[in-house]
Every structure is written in C-alpha cells, then in structure tokens.
Amino acid sequence: MNRNFPAGWDTGVTGSGDHPMSEPEIDALVRAVSARPNICGYNAYHTSGGFLLRPSSTKPDSQLPPNDVWVFKKIATRCTELTTYPAHSVFEDLTWDKSDTMSGAADDWAYEHLGVYSWTTEFWDAIAAATPERSGKHIWYEGPTVEQELAVIEWARTNAPDTLHPWRTFDHPQLGEIEIGGTDDFLLWTNAPASRLRAEVAPHSEFAIHQAMLSPRLEILHTKVEPLGNDTWRVDVGVANTGWLPTHVTEIARTKRLCLPGWVQIDGADTMGSAARVPFGELAGRSGYLLAGGFRNDGTPDRKLTSWVVRAAAGTRLTFTASHERAGTVTAAVTLG
DSSP states (O other): OTTOSSSSOOTTSTTOOSSTTOSHHHHHHHHHHHTOTTOOEEEEEEESSSEEEESOSSSOGGGSOHHHHHHHHHHHHHHHHHHOOOEEEIIIIIOSSTTSOOOSOHHHHIIIIIOOEEEEEEEOOHHHHHSSSOOOTTHHHHOOOHHHHHHHHHHHHHHOGGGEEEEEEEEETTTEEEEEEEEOHIIIIISOOHHHHHHHHHHHHHHHHHHHHTSOOEEEEEEEEEEEETTEEEEEEEEEEOSSSOTTOSHHHHHTTOSOOEEEEEESSEESSSOSEEEEEOOOOGGGGTGGGGTTOOSOTTEEEEEEEEEOOTTOEEEEEEEETTTEEEEEEEEOO
16 A cells, blocks of 8 residues: 555556555545645654665655755654664665666655655564664565574564464365464564564654654744834734744745745734735744754744734734644734833
C-alpha cells in the first residue's frame, strides 16, 4: 500500500495498484489528511531495518530545496539522539538502482503535495540487537550475512525463544515427508519480538512529540492605539510566529504555494481607507536564523506589523484575529481611549 500514494506513482512499482489511491485505505487516508491543513508533519511507521527514512524516493538531494534538506537533517539528528536510528534519504542512500526508484510512497506524497516534513520509520533491526553492528543501507537487497543470521538465532534463544521452532517431520500432501521449523521471520526479523516491542517503540513517540513542538505558532505580541482626534484612531497590531518552523513549514510549500497565506482582521469599528482583513503572507520561524548564522535575514521576517485608521467612539472595544491554517488562530482586544 505504500506505493499507492499520488506522488511519483508508476505502474512499474510492485504494489502500485490500478491507479493512485485505488485502494480504499489509501484513499481515505489521503482525503483525511488533506482535509486538515493544520497538519504540519507526517510519520509513517513501517518495519524493518532500524532506519529513519526521508524523501525523496525519486530525486537526489540536489533537486530538493537546500533549506528543506538542511531542516530534514537537523530534525533527523534529534531522532538519532533519542532512538539510535540512523537517518537516510531513500534515493541517496537506500536505492540500489537509481534508474529504478521506489515511487508512490506516503512520505513523498506528504512532502511534495502537502509541503510538510515527512518520515518513514522502519522499526527494528535484529542485527543491531544481536551484534555490535547495524544493518547495512542495502540490507533489503543484500540480506544479512551468514554470520549475522547465526548471531540473531543465538540472541533469540535467550531473548525471544518463542520465535524459534524445533525442526520436525511433516507429511506434505504433494512432497511427502519433509521437515519444517526454524525461525519465525515475522516475529524475529521483520518485527521486534513482543518482549522488546515497547522498548523499541517508546523513544519514537518522544521523537514525534519533538516534531510537533517544532510547528509554527502564531501569536499577537503587540497592540497599540493612538488617538487622531474626531473619533479617529490609529491602531497597530503586531503578529509573530514564535514556532521553530516557518508558517509555510517547508520551502517547497512556499514556492509551490501549497498552503494559504495568513491574515489579520480587526472588528468592532469601521476602517478608513483599508480593508478590515489584511493578509500578512508567511512568517519565518526560529529555524531561519540558524541558516548562515541568520545573516540572510533582513529585519524581522518572523513578525508583521499591521496598521489601520478606524472611526469609533471612545470606550469602543476592538478585537483582532490573526490566523494561518498551519500556525493557528489567535485573538486579542483593546478598548479605545
């Protein structure tokens, strides 16, 4: 099903389906996520390999916005600190044949079509559990070595004995007498054994929380009223993004206009010479100041000051609403005079 998403979809990929979103589960998931533009990140949880994977599955990093590649790597560093899982670009690190890519993936769809940082976590590395080494980047193609297989079996004898089945004679209806037994691939190699599952998964919930905390966050940090006489007033409102990510989240979302710009609105009085609702576009996040030491930023791109001239009597209460579909909606109020 991870080849049925509408991004880079191709009939040559095993599991692609008849057309993008041909499977009801993928159709429902895509529609549910697309209907919620406040979603700022995406995690797909798979097995196995013990990796954190990121887009792109079909393009080299040189074809992605450099800022997005930098943020991907910055976020991934925290995942490795919390979980020990190394992070990889699917195309750069895990694609065996660069002319035969693994397209139609969920994380590619979330990044390319929604413009959010997206990941695929491949839970569980049996080799890492049993030996001092991790699975190689081409484990899906090369498989484990004989030495690694034997080490995993020895590890399982003590740590997951229920995944090993003694060899026994079996009367097969076509083949006659055969022997069956060995390791339970699904419960030993593909997935963490039940005794290890909680410990394996728990740190990744911390990583998911870390990602959520990086989201853009809209705040109204400044309001000011100046009397101009004859029941007219100049009103200022300062809106800021105090989150780590910009309001558009990714550079690809900004350049491809994958999310709507934010706006600020005044209510309670008639505005003079301007609309009550004014767009403020996109606001940078704190991450932007880390790139090139912040020297590429001119002024305060994380903030926007909006001013109106309004007509109303002293004592009138004005309310302000600032909103961005990814950074939230906030309100503030002032009383004239």
